[in-house]
């Protein structure tokens with residue numbers, strides 16, 4: 001196996017993933033395989049969504065592939081927004097700016113600002129399914145900090161760094177991030193084959 005489709009067109013994610021997987025495996029995006037579909041993500045867990053996306057690609061294109069799904073799990077919000085992280089502010093669309101603003105609003109005055117980012121990667125290789133999980137624990141600051149990255153990066157500060165992902169930039173982020181941890185497990189599995 002030397003080619004693997006990643007179920008994303010997000011350039012940020014792709015470069016994070018490429019930096020970990022290395023050059024031995026050629027990573028193809030959805031655009032590379034001419035997939036411009038709005039892939040359904042209707043499951044009620046991260047595991048379910050990651051598998052749903054990977055199965056969609058595998059069944060339609062017959063290629064080895066992996067998909068990830070990520071949720072921000074905030075203690076004071078009972079583990080939410082979790083599987084609803086992308087559409088936290090608006091149920092019908094992804095508005096990252098509105099999402100971070102809503103999060104800060106919901107946590108106004110909260111004593112407990114702990115949270116974790118959790119990523120699940122679903123790999124389908126030769127028809128077999130494998131799941132890998134990555135978790136990073138941290139805190140939600142009281143205001144946005146930093147300008148690097150994407151999504152909730154300015155409002156999540158991992159324990160290991162004490163600064164937000166948006167303050168440290170991609171290299172440092174990749175050392176501890178939820179997705180990096182899940183993708184490192186995936187990379188180790190692929191190397192072991």
Ligand code: IMP
Nearest residue numbers: 068069070071085086087150151152153
């Ligand atoms: P997805 O499952 O990767 O599509 O991500 C779900 C939601 O979490 C989206 O709102 C993303 O912007 C957000 N998200 C995923 N990964 C990260 C990250 O590494 N930093 C900040 N936000 C993220």
